[in-house]
Amino acid sequence: MPLDRLWELLAKKLSGEASLPELDELTELLRQQPEMHYPLQTITDLWHYHPPHNDDPTAAYDRHLNRMAAMSVDFNSPAEDAGIEFTAAEEETTPQPSRNRKLLWATISCLLLAVAAVWFLNTGRDRQSSSGPGNQGTYTVPTSEVSTGNGSKSKTVLPDGTQVWLNAGSKLVYNKDFGQEKREATLTGEAYFDVVKDPSQPFIIHTSQIDIRVLGTAFNVRSYPGDKTTEASLIRGSIEVRIHERPEEKILLKPNEKLVVNNDPGATQVKDIVHKAARKAEPLVVIDRINYWPSDSTILETSWMDNKLIFRDESFAELALRMERWFGVEISFNDEGLQKERLTGIFKTETLQQALDALQIVSPFRYRIEGNKVYLFK
Known part of the structure; x- marks a missing residue:
């Protein structure tokens, strides 16, 4: 029963429908069953992974329907009734869970079943290989x-x-x-x-x-x-x-x-x-x-826990590495001198574009954003 409940809570979390008590319950179940961290993390990574594509959204959606059909998912309504509409601003973003509950839960269920099956098969194979004859010297700690x-x-x-x-x-x-x-x-x-x-x-x-x-x-x-x-x-x-x-x-x-x-x-x-x-x-x-930010005494070394990206006298190249992790993008320079410029500042709720606009005030440069790639140049 606890394992069934764990899968149910994960599905709710991925769909954005889990309440705070349910999220706390999921955390407690994971603490009791730490071996489930890996399969659940794998499912989460798969759910949030969106491979890049350059064709139009309708073609991408049709491919998605074909994949779901191959997984024996039965859609009772035609694709045009699925309730998903694309605009130019949404072409590069993740479809929101609220668009179609039936499609969302079908996708989550298939992911849960597929990853769970692979995980249990691999777990059984690992047990067999580690306990079988002649394998005593090749056991790997899980x-x-x-x-x-x-x-x-x-x-x-x-x-x-x-x-x-x-x-x-x-x-x-x-x-x-x-x-x-x-x-x-x-x-x-x-x-x-x-x-x-x-x-x-x-x-x-x-x-x-x-x-x-x-x-x-x-x-x-x-x-x-x-x-x-x-x-x-x-x-x-x-x-x-x-x-x-x-x-x-x-x-x-x-x-x-x-x-x-x-x-x-x-x-x-x-x-x-x-x-x-x-x-x-x-x-x-x-x-x-350890260092403190003068205005509010925030500890710089742990400021990320307060959703603050604080940088003090850092090179633009060092800051770019942190911004890549912070915003989930890839940043490249075409000017070596720009990488060496020293910068000080703090980002809290700024978007990527707002952060780059702010940096332009103290370090004149131009930028171009293409998907998740950012190009900086003089």
């Missing part, structure tokens, strides 16, 4: 995964009660037996952790550059592929950090401190509280204070 695409954020509760907020373009992977003998997870991207204290089982976060060991605390970790640095910012409690380049060293952080690790393997120095004038040395590790 894992659960929670991820967010660009332009979205999410919150999840791990089996031990630890709360995790994932920023855009991030992924958290942990063993399905999490909390039974150990608490370990691997992070790609950015996340804020509020860890439940358990002295008998330290909580360990692995990233591409550092490993973080905690007992019970709140902290933010940013480790995106392609970024120049990896950061760990401590809000409450204490954390122990080991750097992959220097595994013999342990660094302890206090509240309101942050650790910045240079992702460049050529960096070798270690400095405390490095000022701007000294940053040309590009040390391997910088132990600094």
Whole structure:
């Protein structure tokens, strides 16, 4: 019964019809059954995925009807009665759930059945391959995964009660037996952790550059592929950090401190509280204070949780990477000098176009938006 209820709640969430109590119920069911994170995330990704197309919307809709017919979905009304109308402004956007409840629920049901079938088949195959004769040495520990695409954020509760907020373009992977003998997870991207204290089982976060060991605390970790640095910012409690380049060293952080690790393997120095004038040395590790936005004392390192994109003295190239994740777009430059310009500001509720218009005030440039691609040029 709980599994049936979980699928029902997911369908309501995808259709935009889930109430707040139902969303809380879904979160609790996922906490009780962490192995379901992966199949449900797969369904969500499929539901929100929309491949690019250049032909007219009517042809695309006809292809969709053909696919649904191939999946044995019976439509009792002709396509022209489906209630979907396209305008020029809607050609590049996702059809809204309210357009046709019958079509929406049929699509969700097919996705749920298809992904559930694949997942259960793969689960059975994994059990058979890991327990069959001659396979004792090839057993792989099953894992659960929670991820967010660009332009979205999410919150999840791990089996031990630890709360995790994932920023855009991030992924958290942990063993399905999490909390039974150990608490370990691997992070790609950015996340804020509020860890439940358990002295008998330290909580360990692995990233591409550092490993973080905690007992019970709140902290933010940013480790995106392609970024120049990896950061760990401590809000409450204490954390122990080991750097992959220097595994013999342990660094302890206090509240309101942050650790910045240079992702460049050529960096070798270690400095405390490095000022701007000294940053040309590009040390391997910088132990600094967390930063506050002057107008409202927002913590810069965790401002994304308040839906604020704050940037201070960042190059346009660095800001572009953050804007890609924030708005779910791809940004390219045709001028190297434009990439090096330094920018400071804050975005809250601005659209992509409003953000670019604001940046034009302090850095004269032109831009062109084509779908989810943004071209910047002088």
